[in-house]
Amino acid sequence: MRFDLPRRVLLHSVAALAFVLCGIATADDAKTPAGLRVFYxxxxxxxxVPPQVEQLVxxxxxxxxxxxxTQGIGGSRVIQHWDLADDKNKAKPALTSGEVDVFTMAAHLAIPDQGITNFTELGLKHNPNLRLLVQESWYPFDVARGSPGYITNNAQRDDAKIADLQAAMDDWRKKLxxxxDDLNKTHGKKAVFIVPVGEAVVKLRVLVIDGKFPGVTKQSELFTDPIGHCHxxxxxxASYCNYAAIYRVSPVGLNVPRTNLTDEQHAILQKLAWETVSAYPYSGVAAAGQDAKSVQEGRRERPRGFGEAIVLKPDDVPAFPEPPAGFDRKRDEIPHGxxxxxxYDSKTVGTKRKMQVYTPPGHTNEKKYPVLYLLHGIGGxxxxxQRxxxxxxxxxxxxxxxxAVPMIVVMPNGRAQKNDRAEGDIFKSAPAFATFERDLLDDVIPxxxxxYSTASGREHRALAGLSMGGGQSLNFGLNHLDTFGWVGGFSSAPNTKKPAELVPDSAAAKKLKLxxxxxxxxxxxxGISQGFHTFLKEKEIPHVWHVTNRGHDxxxxxxxLYHFVQKVFQD
Known part of the structure; x- marks a missing residue:
């Protein structure tokens, strides 16, 4: 039987996933701001910043x-952009046209900067409603000679005293x-604003010091060199701060820029950016009615959990202990796969597609191996x-x-379409995740x-995935019990069918190995996984229900995965 969600149901599922994971506005959200014309x-x-802000917009x-x-000059003061030769200067003609609503500049160490003054005068002459944003830098307290935090190599940041650095930053900011203030007074209006990126970076460094920013343990890990170029x-x-200042709305919950950061890291950075920008008087956000309490203007935050508050029940507890220290450390002294x-050729998509494959240590064609098919999330x-x-x-x-049993692990691309990259609006490709059922069964597995030397039969095939891949695994695996004997959903997404649709035949589901x-x-x-667990419990269908205190990360x-692979293919 084929997995074909009706289009109406599929779009509802995708919209729900977009809302829960990325905060994409739906019809009953507050009004989305009008578009602006921006020059950087x-x-x-x-x-x-520009390409990442474009993604957020x-x-x-x-x-x-x-x-x-855009006009970029390495290591530049703003005045250097003003003085750029006419045949190379893009900024002046843009402002002269009057077709710019927001003009951004990046401050350097030397403040005041005549370039800020010159661009303000030119811009307001041709567009009285122009807003000029100056990005506050984060390096005055690190590389300014004579400042308390002056450093000559990146590692010295790890010994920096935040109080001294904050004091140096405050002194520089007062000049900006x-x-x-002088420009706004001269022009009789608030036209020049400051994007407090430097302040936000100081707060991020504090989170790192306090061990509250996952994945980063040292201040130096945020930067690539002593100057302050960053990871x-x-x-x-910085991009979240600029987006918040340009559009005067919160970035919290937006689809993240395509980077190698985790969803949890992005969530922390979004919240930090909005709290910093909305609380800073010179950003202009509070003046526009966006104070720090208005965390979701234009993007109203709702209870998490697919529209419902999370209520833990007595059996919502860990089924396994935390893995031991070093469980994910590569050990040189053991054999490696x-x-x-x-x-592979995909008849379903009509093109060649890629997948990663792990073969265990000592893999040989003389032995038949079970196979775990491992699916990724909607943005992966x-x-x-592997990341x-x-x-x-x-x-x-x-x-x-x-x-664990020696096994082959296959990590395919679950977005079954010709352009299967996670680019642009990733939710537009959601139907391709349903199409992947045929690609998996008809192309990937064959x-x-x-x-490879694989063992045949359902008892030698497992299917599992995270988020959208978790929903796929439950939908596909439970719909093809003749193909898969082991099925796992990790943090399964709203594309997951309703419990009664997933398991229309309780007796058949009980034949699963896991x-x-x-x-x-x-x-x-x-709530999605919790609801399915409740259904399975009521139907007395054996299953594992493992709850931790973590998030979607x-x-x-x-x-x-560490616990799951120890259970599959065991007799």
């Missing part, structure tokens, strides 16, 4: 937004605020599991310790079983 100037601490559903242009964490934070990226691809969990390392360790459900109690999708899925 800046140095290397600013020019990664698209995610927010803001119509008629226009990126008028004074220039903004993706600070880049995303092989991870490779292969191509065939590489997502979040490194299944090859987990399996190598468990196999060496005799805790390709694997013809290329039916696994796991989710974090802080996950906005918790990489650590949750890594640990779920």
């Amino acid at each position: 100037t800046g140095h290397s601490f600013h020019m990664f 698209k995610s927010a559903g803001i119509e008629n937004h226009k990126l008028v242009g 605020e004074a220039q903004a 993706a964490h600070v880049q995303a934070l 092989k991870l490779e990226l292969i191509e 691809d065939e590489t997502e599991w 979040f969990a490194q299944p090859d390392v987990l399996l190598d360790n468990l196999i060496a310790d005799g805790q 390709a694997i079983e013809s290329r 039916l696994w459900l796991s989710c974090g109690s802080k996950d906005g999708l918790f 990489g650590p949750e899925w890594k640990q779920a």
